[in-house]
Amino acid sequence: MLGALPILLLAVLYIVMAASRHAANPADKILPLPGSMAQSMAALIFQPDQLTGQLLFWADTLASLQRLGIGLGISTVMAIVVGLALGALPPVRAALGPLVTGIAVVPPIALLPILFIALGLGETAKVALIVVGIAPVMIRDIAAHVAALPREQIIKAQTLGASSWQVIIRVALPQAMPRLLQAMRLSLGPAWVFLISSEAIASDVGLGYRIFLVRRYLSMDVILPYVAWIAILAIVMDVTLNFLSQRLFPWAHGESH
């Protein structure tokens, strides 16, 4: 619980600063007090929007999580399939390695205009940005992990009668799985960056869209709770992935004798 102390301290500091600004100017918008944040958020959470009839907060959350989930899901499948092939099969590594490296070193945001032009402004381009942004890194991580498996293990599997296919599915794949969950955890940060960027540029719903929309009205009372909500979502995902990894792959978490 020691970790809660700095967070609490920060919150207190914020309230003190906000209160002092409001003492000077009761209409201050830069550092809103918790009361006004709660009021604005209640409107977004509980009252249907007059234009669309949706509960905006939940519609934003759902849209963003959907984009993030599809993007992360596609990247994860690509990472395990391509990563395993790259790591375990030298001919595949020779053929595809440079391409993956090439894509990985391009800043994904620089590709965003290409994606918008090629795929339109809809959901596809946003998901594609997340995939282009995180899949190459995940693929390279899994490939490196698989390629670094001790040679002795592979030889041992072969002396037990395993074919190349069996080595991949019984030796390489299971040992890549915990690494895959770690790669997902590490990719969540960049995935959020790409999600918020694409939503900020062209969208009509989403957490990032809302933040950039209300920025025009200096609505810190919406922006700050939204940022906090994104942080909570990210933490929940991280903790869930870590829990899954510990639960499914106890052998990978140093449970020693």
Place this chain on the structure above:
Amino acid sequence: MSTLLSLRDVWVEYGDRIVIEKLDLDIAAGSFVSIIGPSGAGKSSVLRLILGQEAPTRGTILLDGTPLAPECGPDRGVVFQRYSVFPHLSALRNTILGMECEQAPLTGRLFGAARRAAKDEAATMLTAVGLGDSMHLFPAQMSGGMQQRLAIAQALVKRPRILLLDEPFGALDPGIRADMHTLIRSLWRDYSLTIIMVTHDIREAFTLGTRVLALDKRRHDPHAPHRFGATAIYDLPMRDRTENSLENHTVLPLTE
């Protein structure tokens, strides 16, 4: 005893570097061959040749009279100094992996009655190496000695024609090493194994082996040290060890 494995005029060369030269060797079924020699004398190369991990540059290797394909197969089991067991599988599942790969080419997994049969066989083998109580532990939960016992069980369950040991006890402390010596001797006797063991420990080589091979370079050119390879410089048959000679090594107390 009949010849199980023979190497005929075997050379191993990497570019212009000669590692093994003119190695002729006949290994009888049921023998326990220790291979010793200084570092870089090609001990591991010989093991890799027999394992099929690499092919000789010249010469032939015959197993049961047929030339050996340069690939690892289930007729030659191996135990390395480290990394011989799979960290993601429990001891039992490590041991049944060999049977699963043979019987289920596509999935590499067994189900139902076949799985139960494999488990029973694996459990018998684990008990034979002294891991009867640790079948559900992961390798990370085991000591180094237990992991090597597991690696041996894993190899033996495939009933290999030859068991290759690459410094199998090199990373163990002396007490555990002595236990492992007793274990490998009794397994060798009980399962009529043919064992080839590479070791740095000369004492271990002589106490365990029925035959000790010393590899080294016969000739040395100081201007081109890489141009001469190693071969078997000593081939020492030990006295017959079919009896419990380990026990006989104890010093008899003096009687007045």
